[in-house]
Amino acid sequence: EPEVTQTPSHQVTQMGQEVILRCVPISNHLYFYWYRQILGQKVEFLVSFYNNEISEKSEIFDDQFSVERPDGSNFTLKIRSTKLEDSAMYFCASSGVQGRFEAFFGQGTRLTVV
Amino acid sequence: SQQGEEDPQALSIQEGENATMNCSYKTSINNLQWYRQNSGRGLVHLILIRSNEREKHSGRLRVTLDTSKKSSSLLITASRAADTASYFCATALGTGGFKTIFGAGTRLFVKA
Numbered sequence: 001e002p003e004v005t006q007t008p009s010h011q012v013t014q015m016g017q018e019v020i021l022r023c024v025p026i027s028n029h030l031y032f033y034w035y036r037q038i039l040g041q042k043v044e045f046l047v048s049f050y051n052n053e054i055s056e057k058s059e060i061f062d063d064q065f066s067v068e069r070p071d072g073s074n075f076t077l078k079i080r081s082t083k084l085e086d087s088a089m090y091f092c093a094s095s096g097v098q099g100r101f102e103a104f105f106g107q108g109t110r111l112t113v114v
Numbered sequence: 115s116q117q118g119e120e121d122p123q124a125l126s127i128q129e130g131e132n133a134t135m136n137c138s139y140k141t142s143i144n145n146l147q148w149y150r151q152n153s154g155r156g157l158v159h160l161i162l163i164r165s166n167e168r169e170k171h172s173g174r175l176r177v178t179l180d181t182s183k184k185s186s187s188l189l190i191t192a193s194r195a196a197d198t199a200s201y202f203c204a205t206a207l208g209t210g211g212f213k214t215i216f217g218a219g220t221r222l223f224v225k226a
Contacts, residue, residue, distance in 0.1 A: 004156075035216075042202075050212065055212035101211065103159060108154075
């Protein structure tokens, strides 16, 4: 069964460092998303991406964040200068044309900023 | 209140019992979705109900939608220990519905 894969599963980084979280969406999907979940809290929308551009972004997704689809398979989230409060689980998701609102989620990358 | 609020926050039942979770939302929607999340894992899409639908079934899941009350409920019948998870409702907002907002979730614990 096709699935969304995320790497790494856990990333520890120093405050102020840049991190890139990687995702491989399901191959024929066209809509891509990033969410985050701070431990014990709700899943928060960060950004959606379609047709090689950002469709929507939340207030959380400030200038420190960027997304890219560098090739036909990867979808990345970059945090330029990490803060302690960026520590969270980051989930990538994708959906297809037929089921645009039925997103398939990856298993997440746990980001710990120290 | 936030868009997509579930209640109860936590629910503990015996295996075989039914579990009902409710969700309320604020804005008009095109559809509402329910997801499940096992502890520390990714979310799994369970079911989507469109705004012109009142009820939908999928296996042991039954979802209702009342757009006049801006509320939805998820019923899991004959629960199993494997149903233990957090359940979230989600609504798609923004132009084109590209911004999915999740509620805080209901933590369901099914005792064997």
